[in-house]
Amino acid sequence: MDCDKVILDPDPQKAALAKELFGIDILPEQCKREVAVPGILTLEQYREIQKTLFYNWEMSKGILPVPGAVDYVRMLMDSGHFIKVITSRTGEALEIAQRLCRQHGLEIFDWQGVGHDVSKKEAAKGLDVYVDDDYDKLEDLIGIVPNLILFAWPANQGITLDPRIIRIEGWENLFQHIA
């Protein structure tokens, strides 16, 4: 599974940083690149917010898990599922995500940071299920991972889904679907 907007929700902090760095009012649910850029933020501003937040523990330490993520991921692991996180985060940003999960009582052992705008194909080979909030990442995995799930958020609701990708609302439904 993906990390941001599946396990962790950094959007409230992104919105706060948009105000702090650029004086721009943006709602947390608008803090996805496809929604925020262009119109509310420039791509440079969006990248600056991401960089400032993801590489800085002081800024990141208030990031909360997506509701239900900690309990349901733990329940999946307890019932024998192998959990691997495949994220664009690398280096310190990856370490911060791992630390945040641990801080909230979730210890995941397999993480792979692939880098921004890098395909998750290699990393996802062999998985039965893959969950992401980013439709492009899922589309790229058609034919690689048999079960592809779009984690539902307002930001990804208007998309016409390929029939091989399903959209699931919230961790409780996701758990019931996978378990």
Ligand SMILES: [Mg+2]
């Ligand atoms: Mg994500």
